[in-house]
Amino acid sequence: MNILHRLIAGDYIDPATGKAIALPLKAAVISDDLRGSEADHLHALDLGHSFALVCDANTYAALGQRIEHALGDRAPLLLLPGTPKADIATVEHIRAASAHCDALVAVGGGTINDLCKYAAHLDGKPYAVFGTTPSMNGYASANAAIMVKRHKKSLPAQMPAGIFLDLGVLCAAPARLIRSGLGDSLCRPTAQADWLLSHLLFDTPYSDTPFLLLRDDEDALLENTAGLLKGDRDTMRCLARTLLLSGIGMVIAGGSYPASQGEHLLAHYIEMLHPAVSTHSYHGEQIGVTTLVMSELQKRMLSQMPTLHHREIDTQNIIDHFGSEIGAHCIEEMQKKWLSREAVDSLNARIMRDWENFAQQIDKVTRPTAALSAALKAIGAPYNHSDLQWPDAIYQRSRTHAHCIRDRFTFLDLEWWAAGSARKN
Numbered sequence: 001m002n003i004l005h006r007l008i009a010g011d012y013i014d015p016a017t018g019k020a021i022a023l024p025l026k027a028a029v030i031s032d033d034l035r036g037s038e039a040d041h042l043h044a045l046d047l048g049h050s051f052a053l054v055c056d057a058n059t060y061a062a063l064g065q066r067i068e069h070a071l072g073d074r075a076p077l078l079l080l081p082g083t084p085k086a087d088i089a090t091v092e093h094i095r096a097a098s099a100h101c102d103a104l105v106a107v108g109g110g111t112i113n114d115l116c117k118y119a120a121h122l123d124g125k126p127y128a129v130f131g132t133t134p135s136m137n138g139y140a141s142a143n144a145a146i147m148v149k150r151h152k153k154s155l156p157a158q159m160p161a162g163i164f165l166d167l168g169v170l171c172a173a174p175a176r177l178i179r180s181g182l183g184d185s186l187c188r189p190t191a192q193a194d195w196l197l198s199h200l201l202f203d204t205p206y207s208d209t210p211f212l213l214l215r216d217d218e219d220a221l222l223e224n225t226a227g228l229l230k231g232d233r234d235t236m237r238c239l240a241r242t243l244l245l246s247g248i249g250m251v252i253a254g255g256s257y258p259a260s261q262g263e264h265l266l267a268h269y270i271e272m273l274h275p276a277v278s279t280h281s282y283h284g285e286q287i288g289v290t291t292l293v294m295s296e297l298q299k300r301m302l303s304q305m306p307t308l309h310h311r312e313i314d315t316q317n318i319i320d321h322f323g324s325e326i327g328a329h330c331i332e333e334m335q336k337k338w339l340s341r342e343a344v345d346s347l348n349a350r351i352m353r354d355w356e357n358f359a360q361q362i363d364k365v366t367r368p369t370a371a372l373s374a375a376l377k378a379i380g381a382p383y384n385h386s387d388l389q390w391p392d393a394i395y396q397r398s399r400t401h402a403h404c405i406r407d408r409f410t411f412l413d414l415e416w417w418a419a420g421s422a423r424k425n
Contacts, residue, residue, distance in 0.1 A: 048102025183288025
């Protein structure tokens with residue numbers, strides 16, 4: 001029995017606690033072909049009598065129509081117009097249109113899954129998801145990435161009761177969405193390094209367990225990355241399982257810590273401040289690139305002992321840069337992780353005493369930047385900011401200001417505190 005099956009069965013023992021991990025997830029099926037079994041899988045979840053089947057035009061064509069036929073009149077179709085956005089307005093549209101249904105059934109990838117899991121959470125309803133792309137690691141997570149007043153937030157949401165992935169459908173997904181899934185999965189090393197840094201410097205909670213779930217599949221995936229675009233179902237199964245286990249790891253951690261750190265801050269900054277620029281690329285494509293950026297930064301900073309300098313929050317600079325609404329949020333986030341003069345002195349003493357040990361521990365969880373870059377290049381994925389059509393000036397601003405948008409302390413913060421004097425932009 002593999003790790004995923006053991007987690008569903010409730011008999012996977014968390015090495016950190018010695019206790020079995022309990023999840024609300026009742027089923028996670030990765031099948032060569034789900035055709036003909038869709039209704040049986042949903043009925044086994046006991047979600048109620050009627051389901052709102054949520055699709056857009058693309059996901060309806062890829063899989064939704066098949067599920068609609070399988071479920072018949074038990075699943076009225078909710079076809080979202082155009083290209084849906086993961087925002088509050090669309091969440092409210094789904095809630096209103098599905099008010100008479102017992103559960104939601106999402107058919108799609110990241111956006112539709114996030115919309116449904118947040119809508120289900122707000123309404124106290126169960127939901128299940130049939131994935132149409134291997135494009136992101138959010139299928140199994142209990143949080144949703146939703147745009148709220150131009151600010152990308154990771155909001156508490158509902159873990160699905162069931163996740164169903166048809167490898168034939170995933171292999172037929174557009175190549176860019178497959179590349180996106182690889183990009184989203186590649187951030188494990190940089191996210192783990194950032195999370196471990198915070199733990200070592202500030203004794204914040206940390207667990208190896210979410211990363212142990214991924215270890216075997218990560219090795220196998222990187223050994224045959226090119227197989228993803230060749231219809232190799234074993235490699236696609238490996239990616240699909242990685243994406244599901246990454247989402248489960250976030251649930252185990254009680255947040256997105258093991259899968260979203262500095263690399264995500266860089267991408268979120270572009271999406272928040274320059275949405276027109278962000279639309280040229282998919283989220284996972286962006287994370288692939290920003291993972292390489294963070295990997296290089298982490299390697300550079302691990303190679304030499306940093307000295308931190310006390311700094312004051314330049315609130316006016318933050319407001320000038322981000323605008324009053326987002327700026328106010330950034331100031332609030334920065335205050336949560338702010339270091340007093342005494343804290344800087346204490347942290348410098350800790351770094352001077354233990355940095356060599358810290359650096360060795362962090363280096364063990366990373367991968368060579370070249371290996372990550374080679375994986376992206378093997379399937380023609382973007383690997384620098386120019387490939388994403390991010391102008392140099394905007395990319396450089398993300399490097400300077402992205403650390404402001406969340407209260408997590410990452411290598412972006414370490415670099416900023418070590419820089420000494422604030423750069424205004």
